[in-house]
Amino acid sequence: MSIAIQPRENYLNTTTGVLSWLLTKDHKRIALLYLITVTVMFFLGGVAITIVRLNLMTPDSGLVSADTYNKLFTMHGVIMVFFFLVPVVPTVLGNFCLPLMIGAKDLAFPRLNLASWYLFVLGAVWALYAMLAGGLDTGWTFYTPYTTSSSHSNVIPALIGIVIVGFSSILTGLNFIVTVHRLRAPGLTWWRLPIFVWTIYATSFIFLLATPTVAMALILEIVERLWGIGIFDPALGGDPLLFQHLFWFYSHPAVYIMILPGMGIVSEVIPCFSRKNLYGYTFVALSSFGIASLSFLVWAHHMFVAGISLYAAMIFSLLSYLVAVPSAIKVFNWTATLYKGSISFEAPMLYALGFVCLFTAGGLTGLFLACLGMDMHVHDTYFVIAHFHFIMVGGMVMAYMSGLHYWWPKITGRMYSEWWSKLSALIIFIGFFLTFLPQFIVGYAGMPRRYNHYPPEFQVWNVMSSAGASILGVGYVLPLCYLILSLWYGKPAGPNPWGATGLEWQTPSPPPTENFATTPVVVRGPYEYHVEKAQNEL
Amino acid sequence: MFAQQIIWFPSQASTTASRVDLLLYMLTTICGAVGLSVAVTLIYFAVRYRRRSNTPTPAEMRGNRPLELFWTITPMFIFIGFFVAGAIVYFDAYRAPDDATVVYVVGKQWMWKFQHPEGQREINELHVPVGQPFKLMLTSEDVIHSFFVPAFRVHMDVLPGRYSSVWFQPIRPGHYHLFCSQYCGTNHAGMVGTVHVMEPAEYERWLHLNAEGSMALEGRKVFLKYRCISCHSADENARAPVLEDLYLRPVHLRDGSTVIADDDYIRESVYDPGKKIVLGWDNLMPTYKGQVSPEEINQLIAYLKSLHRGETPNRVEEFAPPAATPPINSK
Known part of the structure; x- marks a missing residue:
């Protein structure tokens, strides 16, 4: 990497050459390998949806x-x-951050960490090959018997790719759990862990417990498709609802795999930029586990009109409302953290505040869908699409952007352009609303998902949504540009540009390969901004 | 109500529609109020406590147990209220009234086929009168589809290999969209149709214009065509159970259990007869999978519903096959 002069040895310049990256066991370099891989995937997924949104500009089947x-x-x-x-x-x-935040030199199993990345790349290449050469037309939910008996596309290779990437998740989760248990710095008790560590820890449990279920379900689909063994297809004596149960038993907790770490990021960023300790730390930490546990008990709310029994539907509706409680607690705690703070608005904070707004909107519309009588109408319409994009894009991607901007100076040692970063936060926020608000309306009006042509009265909302998506697209390309440019032109960040309290800020940016020259000793909780400030003033 | 004036709302064309819309208004009002208050508080705090040059170091604030308990427990009660309201609407929408007219629906890639009890058959169009409850018995020939009429606010997945049901009572004449909302392959977006809600008199006229043999009569033809009568003959030579007065009655099986002879049981007994053997009979019957179509099954069910004591046709050894069943009434 031709990053401008690095003043001292750090994890980026300690060794050079492609092999030093491809065979690295350093968690920070592996994080960068992942960063490049998932960014490529994000933009590929973005290209696909760009064509979809263009196609939806007109009610007829137009473009493709x-x-x-x-x-x-x-x-x-x-x-x-x-x-x-x-x-x-x-x-x-x-x-990147977990070992730094707990004062460790690396993850517990560095080799396993590299193996996870290779599994991820293998799975990704496999699935991409399947989807680009020949294509896959089952939808990401792989419902049976369509997937096993009816689809003529590349089902088996794609499913194998996803199963492989599942193993990558399981190994990563295992690695994180052991790391949090075994490698905390002296004095870093459980109640001094940053919330980001708590949420990654809770997420790792979902990885371990839920991923095998989806791997099993997908392998059973492969078996049925390959050898005609009746598992899901009623024509072969199987049960199509069995697949939905197995699939959502993973895929609902997977929603929390996505959102919990995002909540963790926001719980780091909001205290830092309001110079206050996180309001109700214990409640926020425990609610992560409340969410992780309850997330396993709500899967059938995806199946209210799928043909499950009346009483099953009622139980799952009630449980779905219960899982909303810990999420509500977090929103109130983030808001209360701002109270009487000293708030500044750098890009990470703008993204984090955007997250709180959009996640709240997404969560509240989730209450609509958990309501049986409502779901009966809006199930499988654009209302559902809008809801989960509020959670996953409005919530999750905003939080990721917040975290990326927050830790970017630590990762690269460089500051990015403040003006451009604030502008892109604003563009993403506005673009997001314009894209997904119309989808709630067209969904309630009755437009089903996965329609390539639709009755003309829905057109106005689809045009609005596509227009919003183009703004959103600009918002996502901008960070790609200014973050990459910052590698050459960014001014040096220094160890702690945000004046944050976490352990990761007590080592130089970029950190040395071994993270800390001497293992730090922790004497306080994670967000003691009043203490830090008092000490600096002394 | 007023929402119809706003163009994006589908009309309230069934008794359920206004109840679902009421849920929407309730949820939107309460959730909207909560969401707005969070957003306003957030913005107010962000502006009020923005960092100025002379902002002092904020004091430590760890939390407040009673306040946190308050905002844990209050949402819980509100949520339980939402649950109850939604469950009531769902409960009523789940159970059809006893006097509902039963229409059988078969979904297949990519069309909807309807059979009225009086024998009218339709493709991608369904005619129903205002004011009369209709119960649809839904099944699929291939993959999962979903029956969705936005104007009725009802939605039900259509599965292969079993029946699901949905009911509605139309209240407003008009022509409404019917969508398949469960992704079912290439032409999923083309698996659409129209529900025509008519005034009762107009509906009667439509019924007469399109009358064919009733479903039960068609079912009797199917029963004879496949020679079901050879074994289910209700006489001393019978080699299979008597089917008179069977529908919705308990059936005692050889393994000691009892099932109710409902649509799913009858369908299974034709397609997979060895699975549940009636007490006192042998496992003789071959499967009719691939021979009897789902629509013929529906006609057989209609026939069995109407088959009462002493009405089984006479067994005739030399049975001339009836004329081929009429083709589906294509428009």
């Missing part, structure tokens, strides 16, 4: 054929869910 359209939205969903949203924060920011 029905088959191509189906392959494009499948590609968007598969890439974004399995190869971006699920891995991005744990593998990029978690990988």
Whole structure:
């Protein structure tokens, strides 16, 4: 990497050459490998949805054929869910920051960490090959019996790719759990852990417990498709709802795999930029585990009109409302953290505040969908699409951007352009609203998802949504530009540009390979901004 | 109500529609108020406590147990209220009234096929009168589809290999969209149709214009065509159970269990007869999978519903096959 003069040896310049990166066991370099990989995946998924949104500008099937359209939205969903949203924060920011935040030299199993990346790349290349050569038209949900008996596309290779990437998740989760248990610095008790560590830790448990279920379900699909063994297809004596149960038993907790680390990021950023300790630390930490546990008990709320029994639907509706409580607690605590703070508005904070707004909107519309009588109407319409994009894009991606901007100076040792970064935060926020608000309306009006042509009365909302998406697209390309430019032109960041309290800020930026010259000793909780400030003033 | 004036709302064309919309208004009002207050508080704090040159170091503030308990427990009660309201609407939408007219629906890639009890058959169009409850028995020939009529606010997945049901009572004449909302392959977006809600008199006229043999009569033809009568003959030579007065009655099986002879059971007994053997009978019947179509199954069910004591046709050894079943009434 031709980054301008580095003043001293750090993890970026300690060894050079392609092999020193491809065989590295340094968690920070592996995080960068992941960063490049998932960024490529994000933009590929973005290209697919760009064509979909262009196609939806007109009510007729216009731009691409029905088959191509189906392959494009499948590609968007598969890439974004399995190869971006699920891995991005744990593998990029978690990988980079977790050892630094707990005062460790590396993760517990550095080799396993590198193996996870290779598995990820293998799975990604495999699935991408399947989706680009021939295509996959099942939707990212792989419902049976369509996937096993009816689809003529590249189902088996794509499923294998996703199973492989699942192993990468499992190994990463295992690595993180052991690291948090075994490698905390002296004095770093559980109640002094930063919330980001708590959420990564809770997420790792979901990785371990839920991923095997989806791997199993997908392997069963492969078995049925390959050898005609009746598991899900009623024509062969199987049960199509069994697949939905197995799939959502993973894929609902997976929503929390995506959002929990995002909540962790925001819990770091908001205290830092309001110079206050996180309000209700214990509640926020425990609610992560409340969410992680309850997330396993709500899967059938994706199946209210799928043909489950009346009483099953009622139980799952009630449980779905309960899982909303810990999320509500977090929103109130973030807001209360601002109270009587000293708030500044650098890019990470703008993204974090954007996250709180959009996540709240997404969470509140989730209450609509958990309501049985409402779901009966809006199920599988654009209302659902809008809701989960508020959570996953408005929530999760905003939080990721916040974290990326927050830790970028630590990762690269460089500051990015303040003006451009604030502008892009604003553009993403506005573009997001314009894209997804109209989808709530067109969804309630009855437009089903995965339609490449639709009745003309829905056109106005689709045009608005596509226009918003083009603004959103600009918002995502801008950071790619100014963050890369900052590698050459950014001014040196110094060890702690935000005046933050976390351990990761007590080592130089970029950190040396061994992270800390001497293992730090922790004497306080994670967000003691009043103490830090008092000491600086002394 | 007033929402119809706003163009993006589908009309309230069923008894359920206004109840679902009421849920929407309730949720939007409460959630909107909460969401707005969070946003306003956030913005107010952000402006009020922005860092100025003379801002002092903020004091430590760890939290406030009673306040946190308050904002944990209050949402819980509000949520339980939402749950109850939604469950009530869902509960009523789940159970059809006993006097509902039953229409059988078969979904396949990529069309909807309807069979009325009086025998009218339609593709991608469904005619129903105002004021009468309709119960649809839904099944699929291939993959999962979903029956969705936004104007009725009802939605139900259509599965292969089993029946699901949905009911509605139209209240407003008009022509409404019918969508398949569960992704089902290439032409998923083309699996659409129209529900025509008509005034009762107009509907009667439509029924007469399109009358064919009733579903039960068609079912009797199917029953004879496949020679079901050879074994289910209700006489001393019978080699299979009597089917008179069977529908919705308990059936005792050889393994000691009891099932109710509902649509799913009858369908299974044709396609997979060895699975549940009636007490006192042998496992003789071959499968009719691939021979009897889902629509013929529906006609058989209609026939069995109407088959009462002593009404089984006479068994005739030399049975001339009836004329081929009429083709689907294509428009």
